[in-house]
Amino acid sequence: MKGIVPTLRRRLPAGGFAALLTVLVGCQQAPPTVNLSGASTEAQNVREGRPGTYRNKLTINAGPLGTVDTCADPDIVRGQQPGDRQWYLYCTTDPLNAGDRDANGNFNFRLITMAKSTDLVNWTYVGDAFSQRPSWVWPDAGMWAPEVAYLNGKYFLYYTASDTVRGGSAIGVATSDSPTGPWVDSGGPVVEPQRPPVGDPNARRWVFDADVIQDTSGQNWIYYGSYFGGVAVRKLSADGLRSDPATQKEIASANRYEGSNVFQKDGWYYLFASATDCCRGPLTGYSVFVGRSRSPDGPFLDRDGVDLSATYVGGTPMLSMNGNRWVGPGHNAVFTDASGQDWTVYHAIDRFDPYLAQPGGLNKRPALLDPIDWESGWPTVRGGLGASDEVMPAPAAQPGQRSAYRTPKEKVAQPGKLLAAFSDEFNGTTLDGAWTWIRPPAPSAASLEGGVLRFDTQNADLFGDINNASVLTRPVPQGDYLVEVKLSVNLPGSGCCFNFRQAGLVIYGNDDNFVKLTQASIWDTRQIEFAKEQGPVAPGFPRYGNTVLSAAAPDAIWLRIARTTENGEELYTASTSRNGTTWTRGSTWTHQLDANARIGLVSMGGPDFTARFDYVRVYNVKEKFPK
Known part of the structure; x- marks a missing residue:
């Protein structure tokens, strides 16, 4: 969910968030596709077969448009077609930076930005996934939380439509032969607007934040949901365009989690989910929690054996504030680099520079990157140190490379x-x-x-x-x-x-x-x-x-x-x-x-x-x- 997140003290009316969308989305033209050469350090590192270093936040160069200063709900995938050595980064609908405005001085809300990189550190903005909203999406709705999967020789871009013509939020999908489009929308929702599983039967569930996996048997699954209604999973069709409501299971509590990401490792399905407010400037407490299951549809239990859907809600902390400048780290995605090291990409807020423009306005949520360590079968970021704010060894982005990252020791x-x-x-x-x-x-x-x-x-x-x-x-x-x-x-x-x-x-x-x-x-x-x-x-x-x-x-x-x-x-x-x-x-x-x-x-x-x-x-x- 992007920007309408209740803290534990906020009382939003059930389903009553449409009026708030005016501060989040707007009508605009798509920018021209930008094709820039990478930084010289990137090319040198690739030639020499070493990953190099980085420091959070990730740099996304947009040429004459400046830099991409906010990249909420990031998703990273590797190019899957023969000869493609690039990695691709997708961000939720937002302006590129404080100066990204139309002739009237209003922000340009880019409909899912895309960038590419050969080293996972130096990124080049290559345009937006959409120039306009699909016809079934409400004209001023948000298009949030991109999730890109490679199925059947094509790229599938799943996204949140915060409102639809028929009413309520939904998950949509567009396909392309290329990871940067052009994207062709399917013409309707993959997960339809729906009522919440409990509570007001006249309200609408928050059908947000898709994540797609394929299990070991070849079955596709789609996860979705947010605070109002909770997180659910259901089977996804082999063609990736339809989901089966009859297979739906509720897997994480309402009023606690959103931004689900499922990662498979050693026979376990790890559910990463984010909690609390994504967007409260320097006091943002957004954080990532984890549970795991032997089955893709749960139940997901934390390290203490507590279910993430229990009344006394389970969830083992995985990523949160650690006292440095980064607050509100969340809505993460987990991936594995070319050497087998696992990493997480996520957004966070610099507490000393929290807003895109005026105080209290749009939160500036750049993309950050950090390595994951596994301790007794449970993930932790940098051995428990959390979000980094120092020079770090970069991931191994290309075959034959090996990152210099080693698990640090943390004093508690x-x-x-x-x-x-x-x-x-x-x-x-x-x-x-x-x-x-x-x-x-x-x-x-x-x-x-x-x-x-x-x-x-x-x-x-x-x-x-x-x-x-x-x-x-x-x-x-x-x-x-x-x-x-x-x-x-x-x-x-x-x-x-x-x-x-x-x-x-x-x-x-x-x-x-x-x-x-x-x-x-x-x-x-x-x-x-x-x-x-x-x-x-x-x-x-x-x-x-x-x-x-x-x-x-x-x-x-x-x-x-x-x-x-x-x-x-x-x-x-x-x-x-x-x-x-x-x-x-x-x-x-x-x-x-x-x-x-x-x-x-x-x-x-x-x-x-x-x-x-x-x-x-x-x-x-x-x-x-x-x-």
């Missing part, structure tokens, strides 16, 4: 010495004197009972200008530290909609500056939200952004935030555990909360439920290589 912040003066086991009958309430709750709403802090969820919040929730706080230690809590929230095991009841941990500077890690009810799901709020901000910039972590739990959940410093910035990294022993690391937010920050506990978002905190433990931080 882990608990060191317990700092008892900053911790609390809640074994007494009254709170110790280090705790201070910000906006004390009613006396009956919180108490110590049987070795736990009972804290009822309040009809209050800590979000934007709504700052009426109670926060129980105590000081943080000097320097780096790690805070761990164990809690449970008696949210229902299924059902909708208990938005946005939540409880958990806050590193609190003030009502407008904090990071928050909570177990929360989000429509018909239960998730772990990791959010950042900052203020004041410049006009047009967001104040609140969020991401999510690995699976929540119906009983106890353990949460950690590690505060470290790097290059003068404070980094806050979240981790979760479902058993208190095995931890899964998630995202890193940067913030400037300084030494006056406080450890906080919250239980809020609406009435009727109760959180129980078993303890708050604070440690100094030790960094070591994971086993």
